[in-house]
Structures are given as structure tokens and as C-alpha cells.
Amino acid sequence: MADSDNLTLNFGPQHPAAHGVLRLIMEMDGEVVHRIDPHVGLLHRGTEKLAETKPYNHSIGYMDRLDYISMMCCEHAYVLAIEKLLDVQPPIRAQYIRVMFDEITRILNHLLWLGCHGLDIGAMALFLYCFREREDLMDCYEAVSGSRMHATYYRPGGVYRDLPEEMPKYKANRFISKSKVKKLNYNREGTLLDFIADFTERFPSKVDEYEALLTDNRIWKQRTVNIGVVEPERAIELGFTGPMLRGSGVEWDLRRKEPYEVYDLLDFKIPIGLNGDCYDRYLVRVEEMRQSNLIIQQCVAWLNKNPGPVIIEDNKLTPPKRALMKHDMESLIYHFKLFSEGYSVPEGEIYCPVESPKGEFGVYIVSDGANKPYRLKVRAPSFAHLAAINEMVKGHMLADVVSVLGTLDLVFGELDR
């Protein structure tokens, strides 16, 4: 037989399985991948440079737009870093709210990941089920911040406002009858916490449904078992964090190892995989959803019992009450200074990581004592994960590239920044 050269194949940048804008240059020998060279940066917006030209609080919204699947976790890292530089501690209720929304975010992220990963591999129905549950969680985001995705809810010193007393309800119109609306609103009669509590009761059975579709599914296993295996030593060497590292059997979770906020008061387990293949990472993420559900339940129980302030009352850092501003000169001055100049952060540098659903999301801030960060660096977990794709797919078939891309859980907002 005549020797044939390797075929160079271009994948993306616009491709549904690329999960955004990713371009892969693949060197193929028939169906087998020899080398992959990912071209990233197509979504590079210079977030870090933009943040360096704005007061601290203006950039909280940018953090949502980094990992736009796990919005509040990104905010969390940024806000925590500023708090540590300022040496302030948010009220305990704010900490519980943040943890609750971090876990809601984790479920949001894993649901989207599961749906899209399934869709890539060919499980269409799952995608629709996952988005059904996501809808409820998006409503929680909306109820608390007014926005379904880019919440900008966390602030240095706490959260923007307390949890709302009532959930927004569906209203009847000429397409939806009154009786239908009543059915839709059955769990929206109480507070937001009641709504979340109702969700956490329903959710485990929904996870069972997903698992019934996938866990023992022959096609699912053929597509994921022994695909993209990473040994634990290699996972550490390659800078893997989060489910990618735990899937390889390394028990490492910042919520447990370097507890921030109130994670050390909560009870949860850390699932790990055994073989480090795509299937194990799937199992890890599914179990994480169940654990997150438990954490949310604990937070809801605590928050129901303990009212209190949700943001510190230091007017150099947080805005004064609106009513106070109308007759108190000091408050008016603080308000003006805060919204025109912002607050100055003491000189120093800090690296603050949180366990985002994708792995270790860290924010490194260098401050020179100004009202803007001198240097902001975002450590995105996906960045290290995608860098390893060449090693993970070498020798696999072309179709497995899609499995591996799915298992990496990439979001280009944070990868390209």
C-alpha cells in the first residue's frame, strides 16, 4: 500500500460541538487523531485590562461575563479578593446567601454541561430535561437580582439586597388560562426560600431521571468509558482542578481544603472518580449536583431561622440607605463619593481562589492603593484544561474528540477573558 500523508483538518471556530468559539487544527491519520492544536482567543475581550481602568465595583458585572454559565461563582472570587485586601468580613447571613447561590450556580452549570455533553454524544432528550430544571434556578437568580444570567449580586461587604419576600408569579393572558396559571404558580406562593426548598425536594428525583437515561446506557458508556483517561499524577502536573482532578481520583476541593465563607459549617461529601475517564467525570459531576442540593437545603434551613443584615454598614464601601440620603448630609456625601470615585483599596496583592463548578477559579489583584485594581489576573480553570486536550485525545478517534471536548466543560468567556 502506498504511504499516505496525514490529513490536516480544521474544526470550528463556529461549530455546535465547540461549545463557543474554538478552532482546532487536527492532524489526522485516517480516523485517528495524531495531534491537536487548539486556537483560542476568539472571544478575547481584554476583561482584565478593562477592569484596570474602572473602579472596583464597576467590574463585578464583568466577572459574570467571564464564565457565563457559572456567573455568581466568578463574582464570588473577585468580591472575596477585594474583601481580603480591605480586611472586611461580610455578615454571616450574607455568607450563607452567597454559599446558597454558589451551589445553585453549581447545579446550573452542571445541568447545562450534562445537557450539552449529552447532546454532543447523541442524547437529545436529556438536553430538554436539563433545561427544564435550569429554568427554575434562573428564576431564583431573577427574583434576587432582577437578571436571569448576569446577576451582579455580590458586593464587597455582602450581597446587594436581602432575599425577596415573594416570588414573581405567572400572570394569565389570552394564551394561558387562569386555571393553568394557578397550576404554574403552585410553588410561587411563598418566599424565594420556599421556592428553593420546593426545588430541592423535587430535584433528587430529577437527577435519578437523568441517571436512568445515561448511567447504564450502552451507547453512553461506549462513548465515554476509557475515553480521555488522565492519570492522577498527570492531572496534577497539567494543572487540573475541580471535577477534572477529582475524576482522576484526587480528593481536592477548595470548599473543604481551604474553606471560605461558611463551607466549614456545612455537611457535604466530595465525590471522586477511579479511572479518570470521561465516564468517571460524568459520575463525579452528577454526584456533585446531589451534594450541592444538600448544601442548599442546609442553607435554606439556616436562612429561614436567622434574619439579619446582608451587607456591612460602612458607607465608605457600601451605599447609604436611600431615605437617609434625603435629610442626612453625611450620607449624601458618602453616596456621592462612592458612586463618583469609588473606594480605595490598600496597597498589596492577593490571590483568592474559589471552587467554581469547573475548577479553581482564582482572582489575583495587585493594588497600588488606588480606586482601581493595578493588575487583575483571572485564573480560569478551563484554560489549563483545554491546554491538555492534545494529550487527552492523542490516538483516539475523531468522534472521541467531541466526548473529550464535552468532558472538559469549557466556557470560552473565562478561557479567553
Place this chain on the structure above:
Amino acid sequence: MVNKKYEQLNDLIDQYLNSFEIVKTNDGTSITLELKKDDLIEICSLLKNTEALNFSMLIDVCGIDYLHYGVGDWETTKATASGYSRAVQQNTIIPDPDEKYQEKRFAVIYHLLSIDKNWRIRLKTFTGSENPPIVQSVTGIWNSADWFEREAFDLFGIYFDGHPDLRRILTDYGFIGHPFRKDFPLAGNLEVFHDDLEQKVKYRPVSITTRPTVPKVIRKKKNS
């Protein structure tokens, strides 16, 4: 709990790295080592391979440009006649290839993590006055450094000697300049547009000026 851990690490650093010229800052919850760039590789492999320290993971590498460090935007000693236009930045800067940098302009920062010991450390090394700025690559020690170093090269123009594949990573194909340097304008130098006559995408100098809406102000805490 946390403090105790870092006290122990502090002692270990003193014990293992006493032969190097390093500046150590320890604020109780994190340790920063500022080291000379010639010692970088030796110190890194020591940190990774010493059983007692065991920094098995490189979390992050990033560049930093100290050009405007500690300089406020609107610092004036007397009243000026020009008002808001003081804030407008419009000059395009074309880097001078023969320019010599200040000794402490560019730095590379490494964040290390030990999974077994559960502690972190930050290394910082200045690149000196060389143009282009250059440091040794640590890809041979931690494989995860590969893309992080490419990023620092792309955004700051810092070269990493010994890196296997030092290409741009985040910016456009054919991009000129290093956008995260402090003398690179925020709005960039070139903008893309579609030329209707020639029916193709072309570049031209940017047509917008950057107007910072909030000036950078440095406020020192009063000694009380």
C-alpha cells in the same frame, strides 16, 4: 489553623532556600518570594522536588507591567485651565525596539500549590532592563506552564527561554504589540471594518478616543 500552616512553611523556606538571595514577605496567610531571575529554575525545581515542600502544581503564571504603579491619573500641583480633556488618551505608542526598560518594570508571577500539604506560595521575579524582557521557562518543571507562559508572552511581550512553542495565544492572527502593557492604549491601535467597495475586511487606525469616566485616585490611609 491557617496561620500555623504558613508558619511551618515559612520555617521550611528558611531552611531549604537559605543559600539563595530572596526577599520574603509573609503576611500570615500567604508567602511571597521575590527572587533573582537567574535562580528561578533552581528554586522552582527545589520547591517541587523537595519532599517537605512538595509544590506539585503550578496554578498560574502571569505577567505584570509596573510602568504606572502608584501614579494617579489627575495629580496636579496647581489649578489648570484645561478641564475634562486632561483625561483623554489618544497617542498611539509604537514601541521602540532599542528601548531599555526600568529595572523593575516587568515581572512574572507564579502561583504554586501543594496538594499534599495544602499550602500555596507566590514567586515573583523581575525581568530587568533587557529588551525584550526574558526569563527562563518552567515548562520543564510543570507542564501546565505551557499556555500560561504563552499568554504572558502574548499580552506582555515577555519571552520565556526554553519554551517549546512560544506563539501568541489570545490575540488576533497578525496582531502587533502587546496589549496588556500599560503604554498600550485601551482602545487599541487598529480597528476592523468591512470595505464595501473592495468587498473585504480591512484594518484602519482606531477612530475612538478613550475617555476614562473615573480617574485613578490613590488615597493613602491616614496614620492614626
